[in-house]
Amino acid sequence: MTNVNWASLVEGLKKKDPEITRQFVDLTHQKLFEFCYYLCSNRQLAEDLCHDALLKALAQIHQLKEADRAMAWLKRIARNLLLDFQKSAEQSRTLVMDPEDEKWLAHDQKISEESMDAVQTLKKLDSGDREILILIEIQGHSYQEVAEILDLNIGTVKSRLHRARAEFSKKFIGTKSSLRSSIV
């Protein structure tokens, strides 16, 4: 995605060009889906979030100030949609991975055992730690971008990242041992 000319894409979206709309969706939806999936651990919800976030972004494309930040902007929209979803009383819940999703990860997506351990560990973190690790360690965003997505200052991003890494390491050991013992 490094060679994408975001400025021209966004310009085309503002002109409602159907071909550019198609290109933009093709280019962004997979990474956005991945972000949503790691955030909520539910494949169907992740698809719905990705769908709604992209439609919202396309409808409000004139609000995007810096074209190069389109991907970060999309993730910010998706995260806010998830927060709204979780705020509604009926939907507030802890993250429970659907057993079908587990099969989907292991078989369809061919996730390694090591990666599966990481996914399981992410679920055990609180949402603040989880989102910061997803954005920085998995999706490679800069501190500045993460600060914009999460509406934090850079100092807070750095300190939260430090804490999140420590929490992840601590919980990762527990995840690995519980997975091994369940296999035995």
Place this chain on the structure above:
Amino acid sequence: MSQYENGKDSLDANVGASKALKSLQEARLSPSPFLAARITAKALAAEPKLGATFGWRAFWAGALASVLLVATSFWVLNRKSQVVEYAVEQPYMLKVDLRSLDPQQISYVVIELQGQPIRFASEKFSEVAEMKSLTLKWENLVGKQYLPLVVKGTSAGDSKVVVHFYDENSGLIMSKDIKLKFSSGNI
């Protein structure tokens, strides 16, 4: 276990955790193969067609201009199942009552002409006569109490004007309609 061994175990665990987390960078999760097509189709279907051709303000100005040149009849489009009789080939202005709607909810409005004998009418933008529906951005209607439409019957028969109000996710909020009967004789 010595302090050194404890520290080494902890370091190994951290390295293992970090490596597992980084392994997700390579794991490419793919959504349903239809997701992109679904999003694109919905995004394109929601595109306001009118905005791409000409501005709403221009259309409104044109519509009003055409109304000033001819005899007009006003009908506030806020009641259902009422049939109004009109003469063919005469432009009429219909006013859609917007007062009861929540402006925060609405993103765009689609006006549909149903039935053969009815057309949009505008002296300035004659091409609207070929269109069976118009999509208008709500932002152009903010602060207005009514949405005026000018229509014309081309032959005797029954028609219906339906106005749909949608939110930003293309969810239908509500619809209003009016049935029109066009007659060739004197009304």
